Amino acid sequence: MLKYILKAMRPKQWVKNVFVFAALVFDRKLLDLDAFLITLGAFFLFCLLASSVYLINDILDRESDLNHPVKKNRPIASGKLPIPIALSVAIVLVLVSLVGAFILSKDFFAISAAYFVLNLFYTKWLKHYPIIDVMVIAACFMLRVAAGVSVIQVQQFSPWLYVVTTLLALYLGFGKRRAELSVLVNDNPQSHRKVLSGYSIDLIDQYITVVSASTVIAYSLYTFSAENVPDNHAMMLTIPFVLYGIFRYLHLIKMRDQGGEPEEILLKDRPIQVTVVLWATSVIVIFYLF
Numbered sequence: 001m002l003k004y005i006l007k008a009m010r011p012k013q014w015v016k017n018v019f020v021f022a023a024l025v026f027d028r029k030l031l032d033l034d035a036f037l038i039t040l041g042a043f044f045l046f047c048l049l050a051s052s053v054y055l056i057n058d059i060l061d062r063e064s065d066l067n068h069p070v071k072k073n074r075p076i077a078s079g080k081l082p083i084p085i086a087l088s089v090a091i092v093l094v095l096v097s098l099v100g101a102f103i104l105s106k107d108f109f110a111i112s113a114a115y116f117v118l119n120l121f122y123t124k125w126l127k128h129y130p131i132i133d134v135m136v137i138a139a140c141f142m143l144r145v146a147a148g149v150s151v152i153q154v155q156q157f158s159p160w161l162y163v164v165t166t167l168l169a170l171y172l173g174f175g176k177r178r179a180e181l182s183v184l185v186n187d188n189p190q191s192h193r194k195v196l197s198g199y200s201i202d203l204i205d206q207y208i209t210v211v212s213a214s215t216v217i218a219y220s221l222y223t224f225s226a227e228n229v230p231d232n233h234a235m236m237l238t239i240p241f242v243l244y245g246i247f248r249y250l251h252l253i254k255m256r257d258q259g260g261e262p263e264e265i266l267l268k269d270r271p272i273q274v275t276v277v278l279w280a281t282s283v284i285v286i287f288y289l290f
């Protein structure tokens with residue numbers, strides 16, 4: 001039963017919560033042990049809170065998941081994890097994460113509570129409305145960044161990073177919808193996810209074109225206009241990594257019909273992994289050695 005509980009908590013999706021570390025890295029506090037430990041604690045609490053949301057989502061979506069070729073194998077949909085147990089675990093995770101958030105910071109508690117409530121609305125209603133569904137996903141990524149800001153004393157964190165994070169999340173969100181449409185194109189997509197009736201592959205491709213271009217522009221502007229970047233404009237050297245990452249993801253969703261689970265791509269696609277490592281390494285070198 002513990003195995004099914006852990007699987008239903010979707011630990012692979014915890015990788016999304018790495019955005020909590022954005023403030024720590026870009027405010028040049030990565031070497032501050034106290035700030036690092038506090039941010040690590042915030043990351044852990046956000047993972048628990050996110051898992052509670054996944055459990056509640058799978059409970060509410062059990063009937064529709066049974067008709068999905070992949071989701072029908074999830075512990076709750078398949079019946080391997082009884083709903084009463086899943087609900088009990090979800091409640092415990094919510095209480096632990098919110099109490100822990102309050103202990104760390106009142107602002108962090110408010111952000112965590114907003115994240116949880118927004119996800120409840122998303123699970124019950126907002127995910128059924130085209131465009132709004134992806135915008136809510138983007139808002140949750142922005143809340144992750146804000147969560148990291150709320151637990152440490154930031155001095156030079158640039159608002160540009162909120163913009164870049166939001167645009168990147170929109171890009172990933174529309175890519176996810178495109179992948180879902182591609183997989184279910186011959187199997188009545190709206191029967192698996194109601195919101196897919198409001199999308200078409202051509203329409204999503206246009207959204208992706210706009211958002212991907214906007215992401216590159218916003219990130220480029222950040223690298224030479226933000227107040228906290230080095231004066232020598234060395235951050236502009238990281239732009240090629242961002243370009244390749246966006247192009248690679250676009251290649252995967254259009255040429256290989258992947259992207260339904262962005263975290264799976266990050267954990268399995270070697271070119272993406274190498275790009276992320278090179279980008280992260282270059283950022284750390286530029287911010288901490290220049």
